[in-house]
Amino acid sequence: MTYSVKEIFLTLQGEGGQAGRVAVFCRFTGCNLWSGREVDRANATCQFCDTDFVGTDGPGGGRFDTAADLAQAIDTLWPSNDTPAPHGQDATAGVPDGAAHMQAPLAQGRKLVVFTGGEPLLQLDDALIEAMHQRGFSIAVESNGTLPAPPGVDWLCISPKAGAPLVQTSGTELKLVFPQPGLSPSALAMLDFEQFWLQPMDGPDQAANLAAAIRYCLAHPQWGLSLQTHKLTGIP
């Protein structure tokens, strides 16, 4: 399996229930709901995408022939931690990388990779999940929910899109870009997720979308507000 990757970068998770956490982002090339070309946007199933996922020319991007090669490239970006943690505790001290996933999967301080795209479930497979776990990473995924998630994902974020079939109806967090004509939060509220977020649609109507999302959350407390904090802070 060859993996096609737009970019790999270290940043803070900007969105959802893990906002603020340090993570390596691996952005796969390609999506099943839009070609990524501006000439195709108006006819795409998903028309509001804020991301360039075309090609392999971003920082750290490229084609990786094996899961081991891609896992190594991702691991290289995790900051080497030579500063002792408080109280002499290191979350991973004495834990061989191969056994690190026996710890609480999302424990703070653990290595974290976020697979996104494009649509990561077009490429993420068992071999890559195994290779990341072997290196001590917890695995988060940002998906549009049109494809089934493989087992072993530690944090699964599903962001459904109006007009696209929702196949993956369970996960950790459901993060709905809001508003989307034809896809009401009430149609998703009974699905099997631990957290429910409204994320205001970025674009020309961002201010109105933010106000509408806040109003909806205040009236429907099952839902919380997810801000794209990386855009507020100016980080990738």
Ligand SMILES: C[S@@+](CC[C@H](N)C(=O)[O-])C[C@H]1O[C@@H](n2cnc3c(N)ncnc32)[C@H](O)[C@@H]1O
């Ligand atoms: C670029 S997508 C890639 C992952 C996957 N294809 C998906 O759609 O979930 C990453 C996240 O950004 C969200 N997103 C994309 N465009 C957005 C926009 N204009 N405003 C707010 N969120 C957006 C998506 O819904 C998704 O949660």
Ligand SMILES: Nc1nc2[nH]cc(C(=O)O)c2c(=O)[nH]1
């Ligand atoms: N900082 C940061 N957080 C993010 N959370 C989801 C993102 C994505 O594009 O999938 C994203 C992103 O692009 N940057």
Ligand code: SF4
């Ligand atoms: S599904 Fe995700 S990556 Fe694909 S076009 Fe929509 S927001 Fe962008």
Ligand SMILES: [Mg+2]
């Ligand atoms: Mg993004």
